[in-house]
Amino acid sequence: MESEFRNYFTKSLDIFSRNFYHQLVNFNPNRNIICSPLSIQTCAGMLRMGAVDGSETAIELDGGLNFSSNYAKEIANGFSNVLTTYVECSVLTMANKLYLMKDYKVRKRFNEILTQKFHSEAENIDFSIGSEAANTINGWVESRTNKLISNIVSSDALSGNTRLVLVNAIHFKGEWTVKFEESETRSEDFFLGNEKILKVSMMNAANKYYFADLPEMDAKALRLAYQDTDLFMLIILPNLNAGLKQLEKKLQTTSLEDITSQLTLHKVFVKLPKFKAEFEQELTPVFKEMGIKLIFNGQAEFGNMLDSNERLDVSKILHKAFIEVNEEGTEVAAATAMVVAVRSMPPPELEPKHFYADHPFYFTIYHANHGCLFVGNFNSPDISHVDNVRLVCQCKREQCED
Known part of the structure; x- marks a missing residue:
């Protein structure tokens, strides 16, 4: 019950x-x-x-x-x-x-x-x-x-x-269960949907993460785990720099479970901006x-x-x-x-994936059993939240x- x-x-x-x-x-x-x-x-x-x-x-x-x-x-x-x-x-x-x-x-x-x-x-x-x-x-x-x-x-x-x-x-x-090395953070380009480019402090890592290609959404997903908890951050990145609006429309009719069920363990090269x-x-x-x-x-x-x-x-x-x-x-x-x-058990070694969050993306922080705690997007490095x-x-x- x-x-x-x-x-x-x-x-x-x-x-x-x-x-x-x-x-x-x-x-x-x-x-x-x-x-x-x-x-x-x-x-x-x-x-x-x-x-x-x-x-x-x-x-x-x-x-x-x-x-x-x-x-x-x-x-x-x-x-x-x-x-x-x-x-x-x-x-x-x-x-x-x-x-x-x-x-x-x-x-x-x-x-x-x-x-x-x-x-x-x-x-x-x-x-x-x-x-x-x-x-x-x-x-x-x-x-x-x-x-x-x-x-x-x-x-x-x-x-x-x-x-x-x-x-x-x-x-x-x-x-993070797997932390980013501060020495790998550097100033890099962030591409806005209006073709403007801004500089951000970009974190870089190459580790094993749960990842999914989402062709039906023209996007990809990356899950980052937190220590000592069943909470995760899921980032969904449109394939196109200006693709966030279309992605968000599709997310309205796509459950969190539909996305997380597609995640599999891969070696992934990750770029993720530091932001407030x-x-x-x-x-x-x-x-x-x-x-x-x-x-x-x-x-x-x-x-x-x-x-x-x-x-x-x-x-x-x-x-x-x-x-x-x-x-x-x-x-x-x-x-x-x-x-x-x-x-679960890790799958066989697969080809490395790339997840470069250098343009606007959607994210959620969720519990493995109880669903999302926070949802949001990151459109521009100039705005805080x-x-x-x-x-x-x-x-x-x-x-x-x-």
């Missing part, structure tokens, strides 16, 4: 990740992108626990988030199985938190699900003192992301109408394009959240992300905050008391 839950959850996360990334690319052409679909889906999953099963709000969330069930209990069990695995991961920190307006209480069942299934702690704070409340929330996120994610919530996003803030934070810092990248965006239009609309327009049904009967809705979703890739490994962080206010998501919910003013 546990294996079945895991398979359903992984498939659900894979579909959501592909759909979400596709929308993010459409809204951000030619930008470097990094995001954590798991962080976003987890925070939205906590929000879903407050919606009544079968309500229009629950149906929209279940569809847009690609949950494998329409029942809160089964959705929560899926998250519980995955989050429990990550608690035991030495190179990954993942934490959830619920901040609640002072003198307010969440419904008993909602609190039990978040505590038992999402490993979330609750803390009462005064949102009417916006700067102090924001400092408390931001300080918690920074402490869980090695200070890579800061200012997830601004003081002006909080007020006396704010009822609760749901936060998810992820930090991963992994060392940051990304930040308000995600409301992305969610709406994915069919999640009711939570923004005052018609949301979150009757399972609070003891009070105030109408809640979502006013903002902000996403931030960070990644750094170098000779030692990768450091990535992500955070999502929802502010809710009233309203950070991960963090924030959903800000405001109540209908006419239904709120001053």
Whole structure:
């Protein structure tokens, strides 16, 4: 049964990740992108626990988030199985938190699900003192992301109408199983899709890696392993310098498993740029394009959240992300905050392969059993990147008391 839950959850996360990334690319052409679909889906999953099963709000969330069930209990069990695995991961920190307006209480069942299934702690704070409340929330996120994610919530996003803030934070810092030699890193050309050429610090290696030619995608794939973990970085490189857009369209309909199942062990000559990248965006239009609309327009049904009967809705979703890739490994962080206010064996030796990531490419960091943690692309050496998501919910003013 546990294996079945895991398979359903992984498939659900894979579909959501592909759909979400596709929308993010459409809204951000030619930008470097990094995001954590798991962080976003987890925070939205906590929000879903407050919606009544079968309500229009629950149906929209279940569809847009690609949950494998329409029942809160089964959705929560899926998250519980995955989050429990990550608690035991030495190179990954993942934490959830619920901040609640002072003198307010969440419904008993909602609190039990978040505590038992999402490993979330609750803390009462005064949102009417916006700067102090924001400092408390931001300080918690920074402490869980090695200070890579800061200012997830601004003081002006909080007020006396704010009822609760749901936060998810992820930090991963992994060392390559096979590290790149710093002495082999040198300045080399990086070819942009618009025929411009920029200089980058290019890491070079010749080792055995899992590799695949992907002729149906006009691309090739390379997997880099991290020490002491079941996490990997998969890089998918279009064969053409200007091929990333076409590759990304094909990735929307290609599962992670379809690609990783084609990987075989080869000696590979690798070129990979060192890079840092940051990304930040308000995600409301992305969610709406994915069919999640009711939570923004005052018609949301979150009757399972609070003891009070105030109408809640979502006013903002902000996403931030960070990644750094170098000779030692990768450091990535992500955070999502929802502010809710009233309203095997090696094969025989094969011919060496070449994997020269000297033009724009796609990448994902994923768990062997639980699917992707982070997805992104690298379009240009000039852009940096950070991960963090924030959903800000405001109540209908006419239904709120001053």
